[in-house]
Amino acid sequence: MLSEVLTEDKIVINPSVKNWREAIKAAGKLLLVDEIVTSEYVQAMITSVEDKGPYIVIAPGIAIAHARPEDGVNDLGMSLAILEKPIKFGNKDNDPVKIVFSFSSPDNERHLQVFQELTSLLMRDNFVENISNATTPEEVLEYIFEK
Amino acid sequence: MKILSVCGNGLGSSLILKMAVEKVLKSEDIKANVVVSDLGNAKGLDADYIVASPEIAERLKDHKATVIAIKNMMDKNEIKEKLISQINQ
Numbered sequence: 462m463l464s465e466v467l468t469e470d471k472i473v474i475n476p477s478v479k480n481w482r483e484a485i486k487a488a489g490k491l492l493l494v495d496e497i498v499t500s501e502y503v504q505a506m507i508t509s510v511e512d513k514g515p516y517i518v519i520a521p522g523i524a525i526a527h528a529r530p531e532d533g534v535n536d537l538g539m540s541l542a543i544l545e546k547p548i549k550f551g552n553k554d555n556d557p558v559k560i561v562f563s564f565s566s567p568d569n570e571r572h573l574q575v576f577q578e579l580t581s582l583l584m585r586d587n588f589v590e591n592i593s594n595a596t597t598p599e600e601v602l603e604y605i606f607e608k
Numbered sequence: 609m610k611i612l613s614v615c616g617n618g619l620g621s622s623l624i625l626k627m628a629v630e631k632v633l634k635s636e637d638i639k640a641n642v643v644v645s646d647l648g649n650a651k652g653l654d655a656d657y658i659v660a661s662p663e664i665a666e667r668l669k670d671h672k673a674t675v676i677a678i679k680n681m682m683d684k685n686e687i688k689e690k691l692i693s694q695i696n697q
Contacts, residue, residue, distance in 0.1 A: 513616030513647075516661040519624055520682040527620045554662060554679040569619065580627040583682045 463578040464606055466539040470494060472598035475545040481515075481558070482507050484548050485526045488563040491540035498565045499533035506563060510550070518552035522559040522589040530568050537572060538565040539579075541601065543593060559589055609640040609695070612655040612673065614664055618646030625659055625681045632687045638695060659691060 471494075476487035489503035505528035510517060518524045540563050547557030562579070566572035582588065582605060595601040602608070613629060615622035622644040630642050645653055647664060655673040658665070665677035676690050 509616070514663050516615055516621055516663055519621050519661075520680045523682070525620050525624065527617070529617060529619065564620070566619065572619075573623070576623050577627060580624055580631070580682075583624070584628060584631070584684065588682070 463539065463575050463582075464602075466537055466575060467541065467602075467605070469598040469602060471538070471540040472543075472601050473541070474543045474596065474598065474601070476542055478542075478544060478548065481510070481524075481548055481550045484524075484542060484544060484550075484558065484561050485510070485563065488526060488540050488542035488561045491542075492538040492563060492565055495536075497534075497536045497538035499535075502528055502533035502565060503563075505529070505532035515550040515552040518550045518555040518558055520583065521555045522547065522557070523555070523583060524550055524558045524561045526561060526563040527565065530566060534565040534567050536565070536567060537575065539563070539575060543595070543601070559593060609638075609657075610655045611640050611642045611657045611659060611691075612650055612653060613642055613644050614647055614650040614658055614660040614668065615644075616647055616664065618644050618649070621661065621681065622646075625678060628681055628684070629659055629687055629691065632684050632692065635684075636688070636692055638692070640695075657691065657694065659687075 478484045492498040506526040542561040547559045549556045613622040613626035658673045658675045662677040
């Protein structure tokens with residue numbers, strides 16, 4: 462379940478970032494906690510965008526960074542960075558990005574359930590605006606899980 | 609009816625788009641098999657429709673399937689306007 466992987470320690474608000482690479486790192490390094498992924502995996506998330514393009518910006522203001530299971534994944538993980546100032550990723554339709562998720566899955570299926578919940582969350586009306594109102598990770602979780 | 613949802617890895621964006629498309633299909637009471645694929649494998653797969661981001665869609669324009677570019681994957685209305693309108697034609 463999403464609530465089992467996206468916990469308070471996997472959320473950072475207003476990290477100090479200057480560009481999209483740093484934005485991905487800010488979210489991705491939260492997965493280094495508990496060794497969910499290796500540092501190589503965080504780098505691979507950036508390389509993936511360099512190689513395959515910024516299609517990870519799936520909707521206005523929202524990026525979902527990830528690499529492949531073989532890039533250094535130990536467990537299912539999800540983390541979130543909410544940026545103070547939106548940053549361009551080079552996606553002409555959906556830039557600039559305010560919300561950066563990063564995820565890791567040990568195979569092609571383990572993340573299916575979590576993604577169902579994530580899809581419903583991202584399809585909420587005014588998602589970016591509402592989640593950006595949170596000032597602490599606790600408030601982010603209250604919004605996500607409608608506590 | 610088979611719909612391919614494609615991204616660079618077949619893991620993240622394409623899965624999110626598949627799930628969003630499934631939600632819209634369900635609300636429209638349309639039955640379809642929605643499958644994810646990475647760009648490389650998608651070229652060899654049969655499908656009636658392909659959904660993907662504009663940049664991925666551009667690279668699949670020679671595919672036999674009807675290729676539909678979705679800019680905002682979380683926008684039910686964009687999916688309805690572009691995909692459902694094609695299916696209902």
